[in-house]
Amino acid sequence: MHHASGVPDDDSGTLFGLDALGPAPAPAERHSAFRTSAGARRLLPVRRIYAEPAAAASPRGQQIIARYPDAEVIPVDSHWRIPGLHGNEGNIDRWVRVKGETLVLGEKKTLTTRPNGRSADWIAPGPSNGCAMACAYCYVPRRKGYANPVTVFTNIDRIIGHLGRHVARLGPKPEPNQCDPTAWVYDIGENGDCSVDALICDNTADLVHAFRQWPTAKASFATKFVNPDLLDLDPRGRTRIRFSVMPPDESRLLDVRTSPVADRIAAAADFLDAGYEVHFNLSPVVVRPGWEDAWAELLRHLDDVLPARVKEQAASEVIMLTHNEELHEVNLGWHPRAEDVLWRPEIQQAKRSQNGARNVRYRNGVKGESVAALRALIDRHTPWLRVRYAF
Numbered sequence: 505m506h507h508a509s510g511v512p513d514d515d516s517g518t519l520f521g522l523d524a525l526g527p528a529p530a531p532a533e534r535h536s537a538f539r540t541s542a543g544a545r546r547l548l549p550v551r552r553i554y555a556e557p558a559a560a561a562s563p564r565g566q567q568i569i570a571r572y573p574d575a576e577v578i579p580v581d582s583h584w585r586i587p588g589l590h591g592n593e594g595n596i597d598r599w600v601r602v603k604g605e606t607l608v609l610g611e612k613k614t615l616t617t618r619p620n621g622r623s624a625d626w627i628a629p630g631p632s633n634g635c636a637m638a639c640a641y642c643y644v645p646r647r648k649g650y651a652n653p654v655t656v657f658t659n660i661d662r663i664i665g666h667l668g669r670h671v672a673r674l675g676p677k678p679e680p681n682q683c684d685p686t687a688w689v690y691d692i693g694e695n696g697d698c699s700v701d702a703l704i705c706d707n708t709a710d711l712v713h714a715f716r717q718w719p720t721a722k723a724s725f726a727t728k729f730v731n732p733d734l735l736d737l738d739p740r741g742r743t744r745i746r747f748s749v750m751p752p753d754e755s756r757l758l759d760v761r762t763s764p765v766a767d768r769i770a771a772a773a774d775f776l777d778a779g780y781e782v783h784f785n786l787s788p789v790v791v792r793p794g795w796e797d798a799w800a801e802l803l804r805h806l807d808d809v810l811p812a813r814v815k816e817q818a819a820s821e822v823i824m825l826t827h828n829e830e831l832h833e834v835n836l837g838w839h840p841r842a843e844d845v846l847w848r849p850e851i852q853q854a855k856r857s858q859n860g861a862r863n864v865r866y867r868n869g870v871k872g873e874s875v876a877a878l879r880a881l882i883d884r885h886t887p888w889l890r891v892r893y894a895f
């Protein structure tokens with residue numbers, strides 16, 4: 505095993521021999537049963553850990569490295585642009601494999617909380633960037649290229665400190681909005697999936713616990729993965745988990761490596777009973793022949809299987825598919841069947857974006873009609889499901 509810092513283990517067995525520098529002792533890692541299961545290892549059979557030296561030496565970094573004793577640790581100057589790992593070239597066929605076998609450890613340098621107003625009031629600096637799953641429409645890899653495994657930010661205490669100050673500065677929410685009637689909602693998972701992060705380390709647990717102490721705020725994250733370890737975190741109503749759902753046939757084609765949609769729905773009551781608020785993301789909505797029937801069936805399934813207590817507190821976001829020309833080209837290299845449904849130039853139009861990305865979305869008419877059609881299906885089949893916003 506190689507260590508990122510190049511400093512050999514000392515006799516006491518302390519990684520990196522960094523005692524003299526005095527890193528805070530790592531808090532005991534949570535005992536999380538699912539994390540060590542065969543199912544978790546299938547999703548993340550980690551073989552290589554690229555690590556910034558400071559990240560590797562941090563308590564969180566040491567915990568992660570210790571969890572994958574067979575992984576090779578490779579030092580890198582920066583978690584950005586690791587040659588041979590990020591980017592699109594030469595990795596297309598290995599893209600999916602890279603996501604499971606590789607982790608990156610880095611420190612989040614710039615901590616900013618951005619206003620949002622749709623999914624959440626605020627977008628928090630996330631505990632990770634990248635994802636071990638490989639949804640064909642995912643925009644998360646846009647800045648690192650599509651071969652983008654999970655980068656874990658090991659300076660979680662700084663992230664939480666930043667958030668605590670932001671929450672304190674804001675004070676109570678002055679008036680209700682669609683995000684939440686009373687709490688300021690912070691999305692903590694914009695660039696990854698917090699349920700998968702929780703397989704790797706306690707960053708998600710630390711955030712859930714932090715929000716529990718902030719009565720004016722609430723954490724929120726969307727997920728496509730059912731991680732039963734999250735049921736032990738005792739969020740006391742201060743974390744909203746949003747299970748993303750789409751018709752199962754479509755999900756099998758597009759949501760590569762995720763938990764089956766039926767499992768996400770079946771988990772909702774357990775998460776509610778464990779202290780989470782449980783919402784649903786109806787996303788992305790992909791317009792294709794027969795899509796309305798498929799969504800009607802999915803909504804009927806929600807209505808059939810969800811207990812009343814889940815329905816009473818549920819709300820949803822409806823997000824129409826946006827796609828991207830570069831992603832389209834990448835996908836043609838590894839998953840062309842997905843592009844049959846995602847890339848529909850006859851009903852899509854370019855969408856201006858500040859960063860020069862060539863994004864497309866459904867044409868105005870198609871989009872408006874589709875949102876109206878889905879809203880009508882919701883009224884009919886799941887009238888209890890308030891739509892927080894449709895976009």
Ligand code: SF4
Nearest residue numbers: 635637638639642696
């Ligand atoms: S689960 Fe989310 S973050 Fe991960 S690949 Fe799918 S859409 Fe992207």
